[in-house]
Amino acid sequence: MEQIEFDYPSKRKISRRAHIGVVGSGELEVLLEPGEGERSHVFIRTSVHGFRDTWKAVMDRFFAKYDGVVRIQINDAGGTPGSVMMRLEQAVEVSEQ
Amino acid sequence: MITSRDRTNFLNRRSFLELDARGRAAALFDEGTSRELVGPFDRVESPWLAIQDVTPQEDDGCVVMKGKIAGKAAVVVALEGAFQGGSMGEVSGEKMTAALDLACADSEKGILTSAVILLETGGVRLQEANLGLAAVAEIMASILILRKHAPVICVSAGTVGCFGGMALAAGLSSYIVLTREARLGLNGPEVIEQESGIDEWDSGDRALVFAINGGEQRYAMGLADALVEDDTPQIADAVRGFIAKGLPPIHRSSQVELYRRRIGALDTSRQWDPSELRRAWGTNASEEDKR
Numbered sequence: 001m002e003q004i005e006f007d008y009p010s011k012r013k014i015s016r017r018a019h020i021g022v023v024g025s026g027e028l029e030v031l032l033e034p035g036e037g038e039r040s041h042v043f044i045r046t047s048v049h050g051f052r053d054t055w056k057a058v059m060d061r062f063f064a065k066y067d068g069v070v071r072i073q074i075n076d077a078g079g080t081p082g083s084v085m086m087r088l089e090q091a092v093e094v095s096e097q
Numbered sequence: 098m099i100t101s102r103d104r105t106n107f108l109n110r111r112s113f114l115e116l117d118a119r120g121r122a123a124a125l126f127d128e129g130t131s132r133e134l135v136g137p138f139d140r141v142e143s144p145w146l147a148i149q150d151v152t153p154q155e156d157d158g159c160v161v162m163k164g165k166i167a168g169k170a171a172v173v174v175a176l177e178g179a180f181q182g183g184s185m186g187e188v189s190g191e192k193m194t195a196a197l198d199l200a201c202a203d204s205e206k207g208i209l210t211s212a213v214i215l216l217e218t219g220g221v222r223l224q225e226a227n228l229g230l231a232a233v234a235e236i237m238a239s240i241l242i243l244r245k246h247a248p249v250i251c252v253s254a255g256t257v258g259c260f261g262g263m264a265l266a267a268g269l270s271s272y273i274v275l276t277r278e279a280r281l282g283l284n285g286p287e288v289i290e291q292e293s294g295i296d297e298w299d300s301g302d303r304a305l306v307f308a309i310n311g312g313e314q315r316y317a318m319g320l321a322d323a324l325v326e327d328d329t330p331q332i333a334d335a336v337r338g339f340i341a342k343g344l345p346p347i348h349r350s351s352q353v354e355l356y357r358r359r360i361g362a363l364d365t366s367r368q369w370d371p372s373e374l375r376r377a378w379g380t381n382a383s384e385e386d387k388r
Contacts, residue, residue: 001147001150001151001152017138019136022118022154022177023152023179023180023181025179027179031137031138033138045153046152047150047151047152073155075153075155076152077152
């Protein structure tokens with residue numbers, strides 16, 4: 001298991017949290033909560049080693065569109081970049097319902 | 098023969114199997130009455146998985162919800178089959194035990210609280226070995242106390258089914274609800290094949306596995322109380338029905354003499370066919386006991 005953390009500058013306050021997914025094979029769990037200040041924090045634990053650059057590319061792309069101040073925790077059991085992005089977008093959708 | 102009505106029913110079904118544990122638990126409550134206890138944001142995860150290089154899940158694969166079913170107080174504990182095979186660890190086991198004990202405490206105060214356990218599990222989580230075994234023992238003890246007051250209903254819908262120590266827990270429950278996609282058994286087919294060889298049981302033979310462990314067979318043998326389709330309203334109806342019915346006159350696991358007699362009468366010198374067992378044991382157990 002590998003732990004990876006990233007920080008991104010953010011501005012917009014959000015009020016609702018969201019929980020999505022299951023730590024099953026090829027799947028992941030996303031916990032998205034309101035953060036503090038003007039910075040978003042991402043904490044990833046993944047069962048697949050050696051993909052830090054790929055995670056960074058996915059999170060860079062996510063935060064290029066998303067501006068909420070959040071704390072995101074991802075528990076991953078081998079999700080592909082595509083499924084990671086879909087789960088993140090699903091979490092955002094639930095938090096903005 | 099498949100009729101056009103069967104086809105329409107199939108297409109209109111709301112699959113229970115396709116829901117995750119949280120979705121399954123929530124679907125059983127009267128609308129707007131449920132709330133989750135010790136949810137993922139409380140971050141009560143297994144302390145043992147990360148040190149063994151396994152990614153934990155924030156609810157440890159065990160969802161606890163409290164609310165009302167058929168207007169009566171109820172707690173639902175759902176195991177997530179997709180996380181570590183729904184296995185029972187220290188945390189998931191303690192969540193289930195605590196939920197059952199709180200239901201028992203409420204029942205003793207006069208607020209009868211039924212428990213519904215959604216079992217998709219291979220049993221004890223091997224990474225937590227003895228703690229998982231201890232958890233199963235505590236769950237069984239808690240079921241035995243709660244079932245004096247209010248029914249404990251176990252549901253296994255599939256696709257994992259219910260095996261290992263949690264099958265023993267299911268055996269202690271007041272009512273068991275299964276679908277055709279569910280399997281119920283003590284040692285799973287893979288375990289038997291691994292321990293006794295492929296001649297004993299070919300776990301890849303799905304027809305054989307379902308002929309023995311499958312929900313339809315278990316129901317026909319009198320080891321389950323309802324066989325339902327993979328349809329959320331049907332499963333919720335079955336659960337509501339048993340909660341409304343209250344405690345059974347006698348629990349299945351208390352019918353020791355009946356089952357001793359049945360097992361004693363089995364001729365083990367030859368291979369039995371699953372359909373023969375249905376005929377031999379299929380009568381409703383409590384009716385046979387009355388005779």
